[in-house]
């Protein structure tokens with residue numbers, strides 16, 4: 001049912017504003033109101049009605065003005081806006097006197113259901129080894145340092161030692177000149193002076209294109225290193241796919257029971273031999289692929305199914321590319337692997353290791369100055385190199401990497417500081433930042 | 442973005458397949474809307490009045506979860522925020538973290554001008570572009586409106602970079618705004634004490650504003666809601682950047698929480714986030730340690746959701762890794778950065794000049810190109826179409842082959858026999874194993890260059906021109 005109404009009636013009606021009677025009102029151009037019955041007046045409708053009525057009154061006021069009546073003044077005094085708004089200013093908004101109350105809430109991720117496998121490196125005398133302590137990595141239920149779940153283990157750093165003098169960036173080399181020809185002393189130095197959690201002995205002289213050192217001789221170096229330090233160790237080959245299986249077999253044999261990490265099994269060499277050596281002598285295997293998530297799944301699967309390596313003996317190295325030289329790929333590759341693991345892909349639920357030392361391959365880390373004259377001054381390389389290694393490692397730590405193979409003592413120190421800070425184990429004096437703007441620097 | 446399939450976007454488009462947007466079909470255009478590689482306004486028909494409603498609806502559906510805020514004007518304006526995902530591989534991150542390096546209003550004039558110029562001019566060549574800093578943050582250490590206004594003015598006289606005006610004193614901010622209002626600066630900051638006055642300034646001058654609630658996310662959200670209610674959504678959130686220990690861990694947690702809530706659809710908190718690694722200087726006295734730690738904190742929050750940050754150290758060993766880590770995180774993971782395949786002349790090559798082959802992966806191409814050109818070697822350089830893969834990976838993956846090299850050279854209409862006196866091609870050291878095949882395919886003699894293009898100059902001295910010319 002619809003009633004029609006004239007403007008004169010409207011003012012009457014508004015006088016004793018009976019809101020019920022306004023329900024379903026529409027206004028037509030000829031300033032007749034159509035009112036249809038039923039229900040109460042909702043705020044939106046009242047607003048719309050108010051809008052329409054104001055429009056009408058503006059229209060009427062315009063007519064009034066055309067007839068010579070000072071309508072603006074009437075409006076101004078009626079609504080207390082005696083002054084015209086200042087030109088050039090944004091329309092004034094409703095300023096508030098009190099803050100709106102609000103509680104911040106956010107939920108935890110509910111599909112991180114499968115924990116990352118825990119892997120222990122090194123064995124003490126109780127377990128048939130001779131290490132003084134062991135290192136356990138993995139066990140996460142969330143992305144690193146996230147509040148969704150406690151991170152069970154901190155990150156660990158294993159420092160590189162080589163079985164022969166090698167070319168290094170100058171900033172790195174100055175730290176090792178005294179030990180460069182003595183792997184055992186070198187290993188001692190990184191543990192004693194540089195706070196390495198572990199040592200990696202790289203048997204690169206075994207490469208037929210380098211010194212072609214025999215597997216037997218190389219194994220002696222491994223024995224020396226095991227004698228020299230009591231932390232867990234990683235044993236790396238030369239990367240030569242023909243020679244590595246033999247070298248790592250022999251190294252595994254002489255370190256029987258020490259639960260070392262054999263680096264590496266990869267798809268381009270006889271990974272079965274390496275896996276078997278690890279099983280025969282009680283070690284772990286590093287499963288190394290090159291920036292490819294499916295290759296990583298394939299190799300892990302082969303290690304588990306074909307070579308019967310138990311889950312708690314596998315660590316992955318999905319490859320580290322340096323800052324500015326493919327870190328974008330390495331970061332995302334690791335992040336995807338870790339997320340897939342947490343969400344239940346059991347071919348990827350393994351802790352990860354990064355060859356962070358690769359950062360030293362970046363020109364920015366080792367070159368004296370920029371090869372380009374348009375570039376701004378690169379500053380002293382002594383400072384550039386370590387931070388290149390730190391930022392490369394730090395990015396990967398946020399992507400889920402557990403263990404870092406590194407070279408520069410400063411890099412190790414700073415990377416440990418930041419990863420352990422995010423992990424939550426670093427106490428520091430509290431700092432009041434509420435007035436940081438005025439800080440003297 | 443509230444929708445995630447082209448089909449859902451398609452429903453709102455005119456559906457005429459008119460091609461005005463440059464795509465063959467509306468469906469193809471819809472796909473670009475979903476991956477955010479095109480803007481809705483590229484479809485001109487939908488801007489017509491009769492589609493107004495559909496346009497508005499779709500526009501709202503396509504809006505990024507995190508609001509986009511613009512700071513500055515003209516060419517130096519920066520946009521921050523605008524993200525839709527928590528992990529870059531899910532799409533890509535948009536609007537790279539903006540780096541503002543600070544100056545203070547208590548610096549003497551000469552020092553201030555030099556610093557501003559240094560920040561403005563700092564650059565590092567990388568894959569065809571220069572990595573640079575974006576903004577200047579002017580800090581009021583004096584707390585004196587006049588001094589602050591004078592400093593802001595001086596900065597503006599020396600740079601067009603966008604500005605952050607930093608003070609908790611509304612009078613100081615107002616003085617700064619008076620001189621810089623035409624530059625659309627970012628106000629820093631409203632906090633629980635000064636928010637009314639700062640809100641007033643933000644509204645009246647219509648500029649973006651930062652809300653600062655150190656380690657208090659309830660307060661941060663209250664401020665954001667209140668400001669939105671008052672009529673501005675040009676907001677940046679600073680949950681506080683504590684530089685060390687458990688406080689830093691808490692800061693990390695806060696950043697994760699705020700961004701997760703925003704992406705999950707809590708509009709009240711879905712704004713860009715500011716980090717202030719500057720605070721590292723409150724924890725370290727020695728400048729090298731402070732710079733290092735600042736870079737570390739900046740890296741953490743460039744990776745984890747900082748959209749804009751205020752930094753102090755301008756040492757190259759701080760700026761270079763900062764600029765690189767943000768490039769790392771913000772490059773689009775969906776496509777390798779490439780250059781157009783084809784022949785490029787470096788310098789002014791003649792028939793005597795060497796012919797070099799490389800890939801069209803931008804990182805490879807520009808590294809090689811700059812190594813050659815900065816050493817003033819005139820030559821022809823081919824970017825072979827390896828689908829944007831670098832030398833070693835392309836050789837391993839089959840994108841760089843003898844056939845590809847032959848095809849690449851021929852397609853640019855170059856004839857090794859006629860156009861050179863030497864009929865020789867130099868291939869990258871890392872592609873050495875292609876040598877024989879390339880000789881067979883092209884009939885040219887093939888030299889294997891060094892593994893790193895940085896050694897090309899030395900290599901040339903020894904090996905060029907080839908002996909049996």
Ligand code: B12
Nearest residue numbers: 291292321326799805830831832833834837838869890894
């Ligand atoms: C990033 C990277 C990737 C990225 C590639 C990104 C891209 N757009 O190129 C991705 C993840 C896609 C990738 C994939 C693969 N990769 Co990959 N990858 C790398 C990594 C980490 C860095 C490569 C890089 O970008 N270097 C920087 C660029 C600038 O170097 P560049 O192109 O070689 O150019 C230099 C030189 O060649 C020289 N140069 C270039 N042009 C010229 C020209 C002349 C005339 C001269 C003289 C010199 C010269 O100077 C340049 C500057 O130094 C390396 C490992 C490493 N740290 O080097 C592995 C590496 C190259 N990859 C490798 C492999 C095996 C692969 C895969 C086959 C793995 C797999 N199973 O999936 C795939 C192949 C994919 C494909 N081809 O489709 C191996 C190659 C081993 C080999 N020698 O055969 C490497 C060395 C890793 C390793 N140690 O095993 N990879």
Ligand code: SF4
Nearest residue numbers: 458459460462467484
């Ligand atoms: S311009 Fe619009 S209507 Fe025309 S094809 Fe593109 S999306 Fe469709």
